[in-house]
Amino acid sequence: MNQPESPEVRRQDAFLLSVAGWQHLLQDSAEKLQQAQLRAWGAMTQTYVALYQDAWDRWTARFGGGVPLDG
Numbered sequence: 001m002n003q004p005e006s007p008e009v010r011r012q013d014a015f016l017l018s019v020a021g022w023q024h025l026l027q028d029s030a031e032k033l034q035q036a037q038l039r040a041w042g043a044m045t046q047t048y049v050a051l052y053q054d055a056w057d058r059w060t061a062r063f064g065g066g067v068p069l070d071g
Helices: 007-063
Strands: none
16 A cells, blocks of 8 residues: 655655745735835825824914914
């Protein structure tokens, strides 16, 4: 029952391991790219929040009677 593996079987196993390695590499690269995109989106969002807060503070200081409402 226990037959020695032929060179063809070992070659197929090596091919499958190589394909699995490439898939793992591509998946890691895609995951890192997505994480970088999310970090950039978060930084951009923080920038917009700061710009909105500054515009709101300026508007309330000018038209709202002086001091911004949050202190």
